[in-house]
Amino acid sequence: MAEDMTGGCACGRVRYSVPIEDDDAYLCHCRMCQRATGSISIAFTTVKQADVKWGHEPDWYDSSPIAQRSYCRECGTSFGFRFKEGSENMDLTVATFDDPSRFKPRHHFGAESMQRAWINTEGLKEIRTDEYQMLIDKWVEVTGSFPG
Numbered sequence: 001m002a003e004d005m006t007g008g009c010a011c012g013r014v015r016y017s018v019p020i021e022d023d024d025a026y027l028c029h030c031r032m033c034q035r036a037t038g039s040i041s042i043a044f045t046t047v048k049q050a051d052v053k054w055g056h057e058p059d060w061y062d063s064s065p066i067a068q069r070s071y072c073r074e075c076g077t078s079f080g081f082r083f084k085e086g087s088e089n090m091d092l093t094v095a096t097f098d099d100p101s102r103f104k105p106r107h108h109f110g111a112e113s114m115q116r117a118w119i120n121t122e123g124l125k126e127i128r129t130d131e132y133q134m135l136i137d138k139w140v141e142v143t144g145s146f147p148g
């Protein structure tokens with residue numbers, strides 16, 4: 001059964017709710033996604049465009065002659081991708097969901113530009129944000145508390 005899941009951008013201006021049937025997601029490594037998001041790869045889940053209820057619509061721009069990408073014009077968060085024509089679906093960025101933890105990567109796309117050094121990072125040193133004292137000090141100095 002589909003579960004309504006919510007998400008939004010970094011500044012909170014754009015919000016959405018969408019029914020999610022399964023936990024399928026994928027990583028896109030194509031150069032256009034890398035450039036558009038500034039990330040080595042981008043995690044997407046595919047949904048029907050008509051199913052997405054936007055609390056406040058993101059902006060869309062033509063990212064190529066065949067596709068558009070959505071983003072928040074205030075904070076720059078990337079929301080997704082859709083073809084201009086021929087598909088009722090769109091891809092939503094997994095990390096904009098309020099709880100991205102249910103999604104699982106099922107495949108890689110854009111494998112020709114995959115940066116393989118970043119694929120298996122298991123075993124690298126792990127540092128939590130609340131272990132980084134300079135970051136904590138800056139938050140406390142400016143806001144009085146640490147949001148982590």
Ligand SMILES: [Zn+2]
Pocket residue numbers: 009010011012013014072073074075076077
């Ligand atoms: Zn925003």
